[in-house]
Amino acid sequence: MKIIIAKNYDEMSEIAAREIADFINNKPDAVLGLATGGTPAGMYKELIKLYKEGKVDFSKITSVNLDEYVGLSGEHEQSYRYFMDDNLFNHVNIDKSKTFVPNGLAEDIDASCREYDQRISELGGVDLQLLGIGGNGHIGFNEPAEYLYQGTHQTELAESTIEANARFFDSIDEVPKKAITMGIGGIMKSKKILLLASGENKAEAVAQLVSGKISTKAPASMLQMHGDVVVVIDEAAAKFIKRA
Ligand code: GLP
Numbered sequence: 001m002k003i004i005i006a007k008n009y010d011e012m013s014e015i016a017a018r019e020i021a022d023f024i025n026n027k028p029d030a031v032l033g034l035a036t037g038g039t040p041a042g043m044y045k046e047l048i049k050l051y052k053e054g055k056v057d058f059s060k061i062t063s064v065n066l067d068e069y070v071g072l073s074g075e076h077e078q079s080y081r082y083f084m085d086d087n088l089f090n091h092v093n094i095d096k097s098k099t100f101v102p103n104g105l106a107e108d109i110d111a112s113c114r115e116y117d118q119r120i121s122e123l124g125g126v127d128l129q130l131l132g133i134g135g136n137g138h139i140g141f142n143e144p145a146e147y148l149y150q151g152t153h154q155t156e157l158a159e160s161t162i163e164a165n166a167r168f169f170d171s172i173d174e175v176p177k178k179a180i181t182m183g184i185g186g187i188m189k190s191k192k193i194l195l196l197a198s199g200e201n202k203a204e205a206v207a208q209l210v211s212g213k214i215s216t217k218a219p220a221s222m223l224q225m226h227g228d229v230v231v232v233i234d235e236a237a238a239k240f241i242k243r244a
Helices: 009-026 038-052 080-087 109-122 159-168 184-189 200-211 219-225
Strands: 002-006 031-034 062-065 067-069 128-131 153-156 178-181 192-197 229-234
Touching: 002 009, 009 038, 009 128, 009 192, 009 229, 038 080, 038 192, 062 080, 062 109, 067 080, 109 153, 109 178, 184 219, 192 200, 192 219, 200 219, 200 229
Parallel strands: 002 229, 031 062, 031 128, 128 192, 192 229
Antiparallel strands: 067 178, 153 178
16 A cells, blocks of 8 residues: 655645546546545546646546435436536546446436446446545445445445535435445455545544554455555544554
């Protein structure tokens, strides 16, 4: 696991955007696994800037997103489809027909999850998976639990996640209680992983991720078993990492 400690959120965003742009420049037809949330928003802004400067080209990229709320349509401002359109896709030359986000309105959610995994495997798998991390150590919406899932599945959000995400909604009652998320197996299958974290409220989860015991109660700790993970965090999120 390679750990890059940035001074602050802005520097984290710049470093991460450069990592992604370099990755795309080396593999212009890459399959990117994308993530949403407050953490990557600044990184997407930087990526748009790099695109406008002619330093990265999305024309051959395919993207698959990590997760989506159940019950929200892509037009809902808090859906992850809307987030992706608004924060990246509408501002770069990506072919939108090659951008995939789980369908939060699917009639048969289990079947649509299986189709999602099928699509990812037909695409040849995810080349680079971007991740944030929940304050409770979740990745995607794989919440701390007795057991974790391999494939894409429907899940209930932890109370702490509902509380954390309430800041994006008018009231906590509007936060969906369920979501669709790629499973830990799906995340682990991606060839490379880039995880971002910023702020002291992520410091404990980051310490677990980097050097804690591997446990389903700290889903991000599973990433210790992946061979190619780059973690870009700011100093506040690095607070509890033991330095050698
Ligand atoms: C959300 C998402 C995750 C995200 C995490 C942290 O609920 N499902 O994919 O990484 O929680 O979000 P934020 O970056 O807003 O702190």
